[in-house]
Structures are given as structure tokens and as C-alpha cells.
Amino acid sequence: MTKTALITGATGGLGEIFAELFAADGVDLVLTGRNLPKLEEISERIRARFGVKVELIPQNLSAEDSPEALYNKLSARGIAIDFLVNNAGFGDFGRLIDIDWQRERDLIGVNLIAPVRLTQLFAKDMVARGYGRVLNVASIAAWTPGPYMNGYFASKAYVYSFSQSVHQELKGTGVSVTALCPGPTQTGFEKNAEMKNSNMFKALKVMDARFVAKVGYRDMMKGKPISVPSWYYKTYKFILRLAPECLVRRIAAWVTAGK
Secondary structure, three states, X not given: OOOEEEEEOOOOHHXXXXXXXXXXXXXXXXXXXXOHHHHHHHHHHHHHHHOOOEEEEEOOOOOOOHHHHHHHHHHHOOOOOOEEEEOOOOOOOOOOOOOOXXXXXXXXXXXXXXXXXXXXXXXXXXXXXXXXXXXXXOOHHHHOOOOOOHHHHHHHHHHHHHHHHHHHHOOOOOEEEEEEOOOOEOOOHHHHOOOOOOOHHHHOOOEOHHHHHHHHHHHHHHXXXXXXXXXXXXXXXXXXXXXXXXXXXXXXXXXHHOO
């Protein structure tokens, strides 16, 4: 029986590449995002190239009830999800006291609430069927505080910890949860986050999006709890553990804002 993958944030970047990787393995797709024309463009290309079924569900995941709405739409269509990729997310830049609250609230909804609730909803069904894979896109940002990008860093720290916890809870069920932790990746993230003065894409190793997606996809299929797609960042993580917290905060502020 053909399996189905649900990918959030599928209008480009890692989400589009994940869709191609699943399709290449003969997995049907459900793609969601806010830009319907872009979703249609991607789906047409994937259908033509791989011959898989592609369902499109435009959804703004910043809305509080959006995870339930997405789940209910799929249930109404009789579509069971075997693979869930919580890829949707964005960053914001600036001091907490200066940034727009609504944008910060939307960030929390998309980066944190949506992946947690979607994992809860779909993993329950996966456990009932005895098989499933969840990939939550976290970041190396999960390992440090993030002055001037505090909401983004904190949301990724939550997703990183949450994913490992649920992975352990579901041991023996046939369902696994993987936290993907890439470094800065060529996806247009920095433009969307308005990071004009940031050193993040200058001081750190910038990763190729296709490489990141391939490693994350492989590790998810293997049922690994954590996927770090570079020895460079595995070493970076080890060094962070040894460094004093006050130094880590200062380095993080310089990386994010040059301050």
C-alpha cells in the first residue's frame, strides 16, 4: 500500500526538497503552506516527474486552531499520514522590547505550537497503525540562547527537547520522532527574518539545502532521535557544552546581530 507524507512549509526551501525526496521513493504527498500558486507549481512538477498523488491544503499555521483544521481536512478526505515533516517556520530580528508583538505571536504559533500539536494528532494515529515517522525541523539555534532572535532560538530549543522526549515515549511502538538540527542553510531564511546586520551567514558555515534535506530524510527513515547534518556542527555542539554560559551568550549576540 502506498504511504503518504504531510509536509508543512512546502512552498520552497527544505520543504520543496523533502517533497521531492519522498516522491522519488514513491510516497504520495500532502503539501501545505500559505502560497497556493507556489504549491500548485511545485505539485505539478512533482506529479509530472514522479507520478505520485499530491494533495494541496493551503493553511496559515500561525492561527491557533490551524493544526486541528489541517488534521480534520485530511480526516474528511480519508487520508492517513505515515510521515509528518514539520518544516514550516520563520525568524524575527530585533530586541524583544522593539519587535512587533503580532509577528512574534505568529512565530510562536508556527514554530512551536503547530509542530507540537500536529505531532500529537498524527503520531497518535501512527501508533494505532504501528508505524510512522515524524521529522521536526529544529536548528543549531536550539543549543544556545539567541539575543536579538530570542523567539526563534527559544522555539527551536523547545522543538529540539520536545522531539527527543516524544521519541523516547514512543519507543517500541513503530513510531519515531527526529529533530533535524542544521546550521544556517541556503533557503532565503535570512531575507525573511530581515537579518541585514547579522553575522550568522558570514561567521558560520552555510549549508546546502539539498544536503541538509537528504541527511534529515535519511535519519528520519532510520528512526534516529537527532539529525545533525555536518561534522562541523557536531563539533560546534561539543564546544558549546564546554564553554561558559556567559561566553556563549556573548558569542550568540555577535553571531545574530554583530553586537
